[in-house]
Amino acid sequence: MENLHVNGVSVVYPGRHAGDRVHALDNINLNINSGDFVVALGASGCGKTTLLNLMAGFISPSTGELLLGSKKVSGPGSDRGVVFQKHALLPWLNVMENAEFGLKLQGIPKQKRREIAAKNLALVGLQDFHEQMIYQLSGGMQQRVGIARALTCDPTMLLMDEPMAALDALTRETIQELLLDVWQKTQKMFFFITHSVDEALFLATRLIVMSPRPGRITHTYEIAFNRKFLACRDARAVKSSADFIKMRETVLSIIYGDERAAETVEASHG
Numbered sequence: 212m213e214n215l216h217v218n219g220v221s222v223v224y225p226g227r228h229a230g231d232r233v234h235a236l237d238n239i240n241l242n243i244n245s246g247d248f249v250v251a252l253g254a255s256g257c258g259k260t261t262l263l264n265l266m267a268g269f270i271s272p273s274t275g276e277l278l279l280g281s282k283k284v285s286g287p288g289s290d291r292g293v294v295f296q297k298h299a300l301l302p303w304l305n306v307m308e309n310a311e312f313g314l315k316l317q318g319i320p321k322q323k324r325r326e327i328a329a330k331n332l333a334l335v336g337l338q339d340f341h342e343q344m345i346y347q348l349s350g351g352m353q354q355r356v357g358i359a360r361a362l363t364c365d366p367t368m369l370l371m372d373e374p375m376a377a378l379d380a381l382t383r384e385t386i387q388e389l390l391l392d393v394w395q396k397t398q399k400m401f402f403f404i405t406h407s408v409d410e411a412l413f414l415a416t417r418l419i420v421m422s423p424r425p426g427r428i429t430h431t432y433e434i435a436f437n438r439k440f441l442a443c444r445d446a447r448a449v450k451s452s453a454d455f456i457k458m459r460e461t462v463l464s465i466i467y468g469d470e471r472a473a474e475t476v477e478a479s480h481g
Contacts, residue, residue, distance in 0.1 A: 213280030213290075213367050215266065215400060217241040220275035221425075222261050235261045237425035239275070243368070248394055248401040248437060250415035252408065252462065254470045258426025259404040263370050266402060267293050279367060289313065292361030296373045298353040300345045306332065306356055307341040313364040324363075331359040334393060351382035358393065368400035375410070387413055388446060391437050408462050412436055412455060413446070420462060423469050430465060434458065 217239050224233040236258040243249050251259045264270045265277055268286040277284035279291070300309045307325065310332055314324035332338055335355040345353060354374055361369055375383045387410060394401055405411050411418055413436055420430040436458075440449045449455060 214245060215241075215243040215368060215402075216278040217262075217265070218276050218278070220262075220265060220272040220277065222258070222265065222270070223273045234425040236265075236272075237427050239426070239428060241419070241428065243400050243402060245400060246398045246416075248403065248414055248416045249419065250411040250417070251402070251404045251419050251421060252406075252411045252466065253421030253426065254423050254466055255406075256424050257421040257469075258424065259421060260372060261426065262421075263372050263402060263404055266368075267291055267370050289317070289364040290367045292364060292366035292369045294354070294357045294361050294369065294371045294374045296376050298345075298350075298357045300353060300356055300360070302345045304345070305341065306337060306343050306345070306348070309345065309356055310359045310363055312360060317364070327365075328359065328363050331362040332356075334362065334396065335359045335389060349382070350378050351386055354378065354386060355389070358390070362393070362397070366399070368402065371401065371403040373405055374403075376406070383410070384446060388440070390414060391441055394437075395441055408459050408466070409450060412458055412462070413440065413450060418462070420465055429469075430462075432458070432462075 220236060220239040222236040224235055226232045239262060251262060253259055261270070265272055266284065268284050268288060268291065301312065304312065307328055311324040311328035314327060329338070329341070332341065335358050337352065337355050337359065340348070340352070345356065348356070357374070375386050378386065391414065403414060412434060415434055416437060418432045418434055419428050421427065422429045436449050436455055440446055443449070
């Protein structure tokens with residue numbers, strides 16, 4: 212299985228004038244291995260989405276490089292599936308047609324691509340909804356379609372940009388559990404960004420905390436709350452455990468400290 216290597220990556224967005232440039236990321240080094248579920252946390256503006264966009268190939272680094280296996284990431288590719296905050300599905304197509312769309316673009320015969328899409332729709336619990344139109348589905352079901360579509364091209368890794376931010380609390384927890392089931396069954400690499408500390412701790416095998424702009428990885432934690440859930444199937448027990456609460460407070464103190472520091476810097480330049 213291929214691994215992702217982020218080597219000395221920085222991103223500076225140009226402005227009209229030199230002083231308008233935005234230094235979004237600074238010297239990011241990160242390795243993601245097969246079976247890792249890496250979650251990025253940090254205050255707003257820390258560069259989480261920029262880092263995901265680099266992995267997706269939507270943008271290029273100002274310095275450094277990203278390698279997926281031995282291949283340099285230089286643009287989007289079917290080896291990386293992306294699930295967006297908003298589902299980005301095609302409303303004029305039904306569930307099956309959305310799930311199989313990537314394979315259709317690749318020229319895969321209809322019967323074959325529908326077999327693959329049906330397998331992934333079943334993986335996310337939508338085996339009985341192939342003919343439903345997207346507008347007939349709830350927000351949580353729409354995101355399930357997005358996950359199935361991302362899986363259908365059999366990518367090496369899944370990139371998820373706050374895919375549950377718009378969902379209600381109960382649906383969000385259901386999709387969190389679904390994601391862990393998908394991760395366990397596929398053993399793909401996941402890179403996931405969120406603003407929710409609880410969500411991050413529940414999902415991650417490795418948590419990275421990023422500083423305010425320019426974004427740097429300041430803390431890394433290897434954690435196993437996701438495996439505890441998969442063993443006991445009781446999310447409430449995991450999230451209410453003393454270890455979970457202690458880690459949540461540790462991470463929150465880092466993020467709040469970073470936010471206060473950033474506000475102090477901005478005030479001094481005001």
